[in-house]
Amino acid sequence: xxxxxxxxxxxxxxxxxxxASVSTAVKVVIVGGFGxxxxxxxxxxxxxxxLTTEETMTQAGVGVDDTAGxxxxxxxxxxxxxxxxxxxxELVLYLFGTPGQxxxxxxxxxxxxxxxxxxxxxxxxxxxxxxxxxxxxxxRGVPFIVAINAxxxxxxxxxxxxxxxxxxxxxxxxxxxxxxxxxxxxxxLLTLMRYxxxxxxxxxxxx
Amino acid sequence: MSDPKPEKRQSWEEGGxxxxxxxxxxxxxxxxxxxxxxxxxxxxxxxxGSSMQPEQAGILxxxxxxxxxxxxxxxxxxxxxxxTVLLADLLGSGHVEARAPIPATSxxxxxxxxAVMHGLQNL
Ligand SMILES: Nc1nc2c(ncn2[C@@H]2O[C@H](COP(=O)(O)OP(=O)(O)O)[C@@H](O)[C@H]2O)c(=O)[nH]1
Ligand SMILES: [Mg+2]
Numbered sequence: 498x499x500x501x502x503x504x505x506x507x508x509x510x511x512x513x514x515x516x517a518s519v520s521t522a523v524k525v526v527i528v529g530g531f532g533x534x535x536x537x538x539x540x541x542x543x544x545x546x547x548l549t550t551e552e553t554m555t556q557a558g559v560g561v562d563d564t565a566g567x568x569x570x571x572x573x574x575x576x577x578x579x580x581x582x583x584x585x586x587e588l589v590l591y592l593f594g595t596p597g598q599x600x601x602x603x604x605x606x607x608x609x610x611x612x613x614x615x616x617x618x619x620x621x622x623x624x625x626x627x628x629x630x631x632x633x634x635x636x637r638g639v640p641f642i643v644a645i646n647a648x649x650x651x652x653x654x655x656x657x658x659x660x661x662x663x664x665x666x667x668x669x670x671x672x673x674x675x676x677x678x679x680x681x682x683x684x685x686l687l688t689l690m691r692y693x694x695x696x697x698x699x700x701x702x703x704x
Numbered sequence: 705m706s707d708p709k710p711e712k713r714q715s716w717e718e719g720g721x722x723x724x725x726x727x728x729x730x731x732x733x734x735x736x737x738x739x740x741x742x743x744x745x746x747x748x749x750x751x752x753g754s755s756m757q758p759e760q761a762g763i764l765x766x767x768x769x770x771x772x773x774x775x776x777x778x779x780x781x782x783x784x785x786x787x788t789v790l791l792a793d794l795l796g797s798g799h800v801e802a803r804a805p806i807p808a809t810s811x812x813x814x815x816x817x818x819a820v821m822h823g824l825q826n827l
Contacts, residue, residue: 506759508766508779515745515770520803522743522772523820542827548778550742552785579774584823588816591743591772607784611741613820683827690821697813
């Protein structure tokens, strides 16, 4: 047997330990383009320092260098940041930040299954980054809200203008948010929950 | 922090795919496909045996109190897909217990959402 020296496994710090009574975990996904503030939002509301989990993706197909014209396999490692909020002695919420670009959709399988819903984070300088993501969420039937992360040098638009620019129906909630601010990030999550609640109470009405 | 971490990618590749292959005894999917989610909570039931893989013994050590599959993956520096395979064995042998993330039918969606909203409001 080969003796490999591996780094010791270090578990959670004592202040990051969940009570033994926790029985239910739920998850919400924060999705958006690079640099839009996903990790910042997760960090703002998380009770633990955001952790990172990695997944490798093997893709067969034409590589970046398509002049070669050769079928090649590429292996990419994608990191996903996540945080945690204990909501009660029994219930805990996990928040996963995941990049929205199509090439990362392979991550979505295990991620969105069972998720309560998603917050699509948007930078108004790159609205178009979010179009594919929202289309994909719709396809998968994942309920979402849109949060505009206000960067100081980004143009500010009123919500109706943004709604029009993104061609979003009235039913999709759009809010302003500051991912660096704990209360603002918490409010984005609450907006998602209220939206889910409204979906739930309107569609489960007795026939 | 940005999404792909080039420096991390580097260190990961040092471990190499062979390491994953060895860890999971060549299996790429759990032999007994337990429905493990990234937020399934894992709790240790029995301590590690002497002949156990260090990674599995490590899981038993850090799961004294509940930890999600995602947290185990982060602390072990292993992808969720690999952790899932390791956990399938530990579940099979009764070393760990899993608390499924999908709420039981006894907890209606609306009630769950109310609990989440209540918790968030109290932050
Ligand atoms: N001014 C401002 N900067 C922000 C805001 N949210 C994030 N940032 C900054 O934008 C950069 C990218 O944020 P990050 O959370 O890493 O983005 P991610 O790639 O979506 O995870 C970081 O330097 C953050 O400090 C915000 O609401 N306002
Ligand atoms: Mg990030």
